[in-house]
Amino acid sequence: METDINRLKVVLAEKKRTNKWLCEQLNVNPSTVSKWCTNSSQPDLETLVKISHLLDVELGDLVNKKFIDSQQINQASDL
Structure with missing residues (x-):
């Protein structure tokens, strides 16, 4: 099962903001x-930082922790 990389859709809903906004x-x-929002593409890091400021959240709140954990596991297995 593929893991969503970002949580943008969830955070927008939590902050009561829309895609249009x-x-x-x-x-x-x-x-x-x-x-x-559908994870079919990803914003670059600079844009993620801007989004985190606009939504008043930590940068880490916009990224799915499960994706980071799976990436770390994959990198460790490549060693």
């Missing part, structure tokens, strides 16, 4: 934010 704040296309 975020695309207006970042001056990006609504389809871009939609792709981020």
Whole structure:
């Protein structure tokens, strides 16, 4: 089962914000934010930092911990 990389959709809902609000704040296309929210593409690190400031959350709150753990396991097994 594939793990979602970011938690943007969840955090937006928790903060009672919409995709439209975020695309207006970042001056990006609504389809871009939609792709981020469905995890079909990912924002770059600089954009994630901007999003964390806009939503007043820690950067780590936007990233799925299970994805990070699985990446660390994969990297360790490559050693």
